[in-house]
Amino acid sequence: MSRTVAGADKEQKLAKTNPYDLKRHLPSVTFVALVFLVLAAFAGVFVYSGIYNVGADAPHWRFVHNALDTVRENSIARAAEGIEAPGDLDSPERIATGAGLYTEMCTGCHLGPGLEASEMSQGLYPPAPELSVAGRAHTPAQQFWAIKHGIKLSAMPAWGKTHSDELIWDMVAFVRQLPGMTPEQYAVAIARAPAEHDEMMEGMSESAGAADHHVERSGDAREMEDPPGKAGESAHVDAPGPAHTH
Numbered sequence: 597m598s599r600t601v602a603g604a605d606k607e608q609k610l611a612k613t614n615p616y617d618l619k620r621h622l623p624s625v626t627f628v629a630l631v632f633l634v635l636a637a638f639a640g641v642f643v644y645s646g647i648y649n650v651g652a653d654a655p656h657w658r659f660v661h662n663a664l665d666t667v668r669e670n671s672i673a674r675a676a677e678g679i680e681a682p683g684d685l686d687s688p689e690r691i692a693t694g695a696g697l698y699t700e701m702c703t704g705c706h707l708g709p710g711l712e713a714s715e716m717s718q719g720l721y722p723p724a725p726e727l728s729v730a731g732r733a734h735t736p737a738q739q740f741w742a743i744k745h746g747i748k749l750s751a752m753p754a755w756g757k758t759h760s761d762e763l764i765w766d767m768v769a770f771v772r773q774l775p776g777m778t779p780e781q782y783a784v785a786i787a788r789a790p791a792e793h794d795e796m797m798e799g800m801s802e803s804a805g806a807a808d809h810h811v812e813r814s815g816d817a818r819e820m821e822d823p824p825g826k827a828g829e830s831a832h833v834d835a836p837g838p839a840h841t842h
Contacts, residue, residue, distance in 0.1 A: 710779025
């Protein structure tokens with residue numbers, strides 16, 4: 597009988613000291629639930645109140661900036677896995693075509709050797725990296741992915757919607773030449789670029805990567821783009837660099 601009583605007492609003591617006893621931990625569970633509800637309420641007020649300044653002239657809080665930077669870098673690295681760069685990124689033809697595309701499409705934000713900050717580049721947030729400095733900060737595959745798909749909430753366009761993979765690799769080829777390039781060398785590279793953007797786009801419709809995105813303009817669309825008497829001479833404002841006509 598005494599053994600039975602002793603056993604019962606022992607079970608009661610174990611029950612009291614059991615770390616998984618719900619009653620014992622109920623206060624902590626309640627506290628966690630309350631904290632969660634408070635945080636959820638705060639998040640709701642923050643999102644719907646409009647108190648967060650989304651203006652491009654108001655920098656992110658440091659922890660937000662660091663978080664977004666980490667997300668972006670890891671996302672690009674993961675997405676670029678398996679992309680193989682062509683072996684001719686150093687070819688003069690690729691670099692020349694890439695120079696022309698870069699001058700027309702990229703210098704307004706990413707500048708170039710010897711180019712002063714543009715009105716556009718000064719107003720961007722986050723600021724676009726100067727590729728004459730950061731042109732090799734990523735692998736060719738990562739650069740290809742970023743140029744093709746763009747970057748959300750950064751004003752970086754997805755050029756893959758309008759340009760073939762081959763042309764994007766041409767841009768990568770030129771971007772990787774920018775670090776260490778002098779203003780004089782940059783001017784020579786631009787001078788060697790094809791004069792016409794249409795020339796650089798030649799053969800794009802034959803590219804499998806661009807076939808789904810390329811749409812031929814109809815005669816009516818051309819008439820809307822080109823004023824009467826100036827068909828084929830539509831105005832185009834380029835980023836800093838030599839003038840181009842379309």
